[in-house]
Amino acid sequence: MLNELRDLICEYVEVEESKVKEDSKFIEDLGFNSYDLMCLVGALEDKYDMEVDEKQVANLRTVKDAIRYIEAAV
Amino acid sequence: MIYIWKVPAYDKRKSKAEYERWLSEKAHDLLWQVLRNVYQIKREKLVYKEYGKPCLSDAKGIEFNITHCDGLIALVVGDRPAGIDAEKIRPWSMAAMRKVCDRKEAETILESERNEEMFFRYFTLKEAYGKAAGFGLSYPLKEVTFQIDFEKIECSRSGYCFSQYLIENEYVLSVCYEQRQEE
Numbered sequence: 001m002l003n004e005l006r007d008l009i010c011e012y013v014e015v016e017e018s019k020v021k022e023d024s025k026f027i028e029d030l031g032f033n034s035y036d037l038m039c040l041v042g043a044l045e046d047k048y049d050m051e052v053d054e055k056q057v058a059n060l061r062t063v064k065d066a067i068r069y070i071e072a073a074v
Numbered sequence: 075m076i077y078i079w080k081v082p083a084y085d086k087r088k089s090k091a092e093y094e095r096w097l098s099e100k101a102h103d104l105l106w107q108v109l110r111n112v113y114q115i116k117r118e119k120l121v122y123k124e125y126g127k128p129c130l131s132d133a134k135g136i137e138f139n140i141t142h143c144d145g146l147i148a149l150v151v152g153d154r155p156a157g158i159d160a161e162k163i164r165p166w167s168m169a170a171m172r173k174v175c176d177r178k179e180a181e182t183i184l185e186s187e188r189n190e191e192m193f194f195r196y197f198t199l200k201e202a203y204g205k206a207a208g209f210g211l212s213y214p215l216k217e218v219t220f221q222i223d224f225e226k227i228e229c230s231r232s233g234y235c236f237s238q239y240l241i242e243n244e245y246v247l248s249v250c251y252e253q254r255q256e257e
Contacts, residue, residue, distance in 0.1 A: 012167070014090050031090030033143070034201060034211055035161060035170065042169030058212045 001067050008047065009063070012039045022064040040066075048074045076150050076158070076249060077108055078241065083145035093144075101142045105149055109138070113151070139205050146245050155252040157205025159198040160245055166193040174200060174215045182222070191246060195222055198248035199229075199236060206234060206250040 006020040015030050026032040032040070037060075041052045044066070050073045060066050081100060084093045105128075109115040113136055121131045130136055138151040141158045150158040171180055171193060179196050186192040199222075200215045207213075220236075221228040227236040232253075239247040 014086060019089075027094070029091055031092070031094040033094060034159075035197065038173055038197075038211065038215075039167040039170040042167065042171075042173035045173065046169055054214050055212050058210065 001070065002063070004047070005063060005066060005070075008040060008043050011043070012036050020063060022062070022067070024063045025061055026063070026066075027061075044070065050074055075152065076148065076239075076247075077104070078149075078247070079104055079147045081142075081145060081147055097142045097147070101140050101147045101149075104147055105138070105140050108149060108151065109136075141205075141247075143245070146241070146247075148247055150249050152251065154254065155206050155208070157202040157207070157250045158247070159201035159205065160241075160247045161194040161198050162245055163190050163194055163243075166190060166197075170197075176216045176219050179219060191240070192222075194246040195238060195248070196220060198246050199227065199238065199250070202236070202248040202250035203229065203231070203234060206252060 002022060006017055009015065009020050009030065010017055013031055013036050020030065024030055026037060037057065041057055044050070045052055048070055050070070052069070056069065060069060081097070084090065106117055110117070115130060115136070119130045119132060120128055122128055128140070135153050136151065137153065137155050138149060139156050139158045140147070140149045141160045143160045144162045146160050146162070148158055148160045150156045171183060175183065175196055183189050183192045183196065199220050200218060201211060203218055204210050204213055219230045227238060229236060234250050235253050237249045241247055
């Protein structure tokens with residue numbers, strides 16, 4: 001799961017793959033802005049055929065949060 | 075009043091996270107220069123509401139909101155709640171469009187000769203609305219829709235009015251204000 005997410009993240013932000021870790025924070029560590037986050041959420045919905053509740057987006061602070069969210073949803 | 079600053083653009087030799095941190099610090103410095111020099115407000119009055127929206131603790135009658143993107147910082151200050159968002163016009167993601175736009179908006183974007191500009195016109199309107207209303211992007215963006223007809227912007231939600239600017243054919247800037255009763 002981490003590797004799949006790493007690939008998606010690197011599609012949207014310019015970050016070295018090795019720097020994407022489970023405890024990486026999207027905004028502080030990976031440099032995501034609101035548009036990047038919306039791209040990633042849209043891509044996750046497409047890839048895992050799920051719907052991300054917008055109210056939960058603010059709670060997806062780290063890569064691990066996203067992994068947990070996907071695992072619970074699919 | 076809207077304040078706009080051009081700032082150095084993202085240098086790909088550095089990390090994006092580093093640039094975003096610098097941009098955020100620069101934006102807050104500029105915000106405080108304006109609040110201090112124009113409105114005589116002290117720095118310790120800054121507080122953060124839900125979803126991280128900054129506001130002033132006891133400066134009734136002064137509302138502000140700030141935005142930054144690659145190469146640009148903008149600030150709106152006024153006497154009523156407002157939200158502002160700027161984006162550099164660039165290739166956009168279909169995944170983001172599906173998350174952000176309803177079917178009619180998506181059709182408008184795809185049919186537009188200037189589809190990159192059109193996508194970010196919708197995106198910035200929706201983010202500016204979310205910021206003015208106080209919930210950022212934590213709302214169903216597809217359900218708040220816009221009709222953009224040249225300079226006229228209509229929103230499916232009442233109670234707010236909008237203005238939008240194209241800056242040097244490079245950036246889209248949208249501002250959302252809470253509507254006054256007499257408007």
